[in-house]
Amino acid sequence: MAPACGYGQPASGKTAGDCASKAYQDTLVARYLDRGAHRISYLDPRWAQYCDSLIAACPNIAYAYQQKAMPLIKCGDYAKSMPLIDKAVALDETRYLAYRGFLKCIFTKDYTGAITDFQRVAKLKPNGREMDHTFAFFEGACELELGHYKLAEKAFAADMALQRGADGQGSIHFNTLWYAGVAAARLKQYAQAQAYLQQCLKAYPQHPEANYYLALNYQAQGQPALARQHLETAQRALIGGYRLNEDNIFYANYPEQITEYEVTQALKNDVGAGLAPAHR
Known part of the structure; x- marks a missing residue:
């Protein structure tokens, strides 16, 4: 309610x-x-x-x-x-332009408008962040939802480069790795998708979405046993209350976020949905 x-x-x-x-x-x-x-x-x-x-x-x-x-x-x-x-x-464009881009990406689902805002604010605040993420992170999520998978891949690569820093030693946020894995899977780069999603799960083993999309990735490669294993892990995680660990998930769904329904349906259908995006 x-x-x-x-x-x-x-x-x-x-x-x-x-x-x-x-x-x-x-x-x-x-x-x-x-x-x-x-x-x-x-x-x-x-x-x-x-x-x-x-x-x-x-x-x-x-x-x-x-x-x-x-x-x-x-x-x-x-x-x-x-x-x-x-x-x-x-x-106050410098302070609130990225915030508006975030709202468009996560709340109103105006993905094209969000990309425009983030590209504008990147000129004002190079290497800036919003809600603990780089501007490129949100740009990548928007491109992913628009079906522009190569552009999403490029944005997540930029996001990861910024997180690694000049010395290349910075750690990558697990949600960046999850999204990069989804983008790679949509491009049918299954080995790369698997690598990103496994890195995500190394940092956060109960990540429901990473387990779900890794299951779909295994299914696409003809490995149904591993697919089912990760679907069951995703289901247990959701039942146990694990989520994306983003503050605003209480108010809006993030792009590609799943519910227990998607996992249950995939298990019923023997992961027959392939690599289709999760339905809302």
Whole structure:
């Protein structure tokens, strides 16, 4: 059951002061957000009222629009939230452009729009990150969903290079390895897909998606026993509560994320689905 979101009513009146002053803006943020909205639940209607009061006092604070949008995003009201995010981006592109790209990729499924945002912000913040991932990570996930598998492969290669760092010693996030494995499998590069997915499972053995897609990869190579083994591991992991370990999976499905349904169907069908994408 989705949470009941309270949107509140706009506050009236305007606080005097110099809205161009960062110090003045900070005092308003402290008043309306730090000592106001942030002391109550984001589901409380007063959250939006505090944000509206901040906007009424100083309409050029990007953070106010992002904070007003946040409960709406988590409740799935994208029609109301995304115009607020657009306003935040217009006021502070460097801070919020990657965040908007993330929302488009994970929440609204506007994959083309997300790629555009990440490519733009990469020029502003080379080697930047959003939600603990490189911009290339999200670009790759979007290309994967658009069926542009070579572009996805290229994006994940760039993501891995950034994670390894200049000395080449950095570790690769297990979800990068999972996505790179899916992209390789879609390109019928089964040995490479297997290598990526096995690396993912070395870091996180209960990763449901890595086990699921490795099973499909084994099936495509005519190894049904190994396929079933990994499907059963995926099923146990999901039943046990293991997930992608991404913060926002509580509010939206990540690209290629699976449920127990896909695993159960694959087991029933003897993994007959081959390498088709997981159905939602």
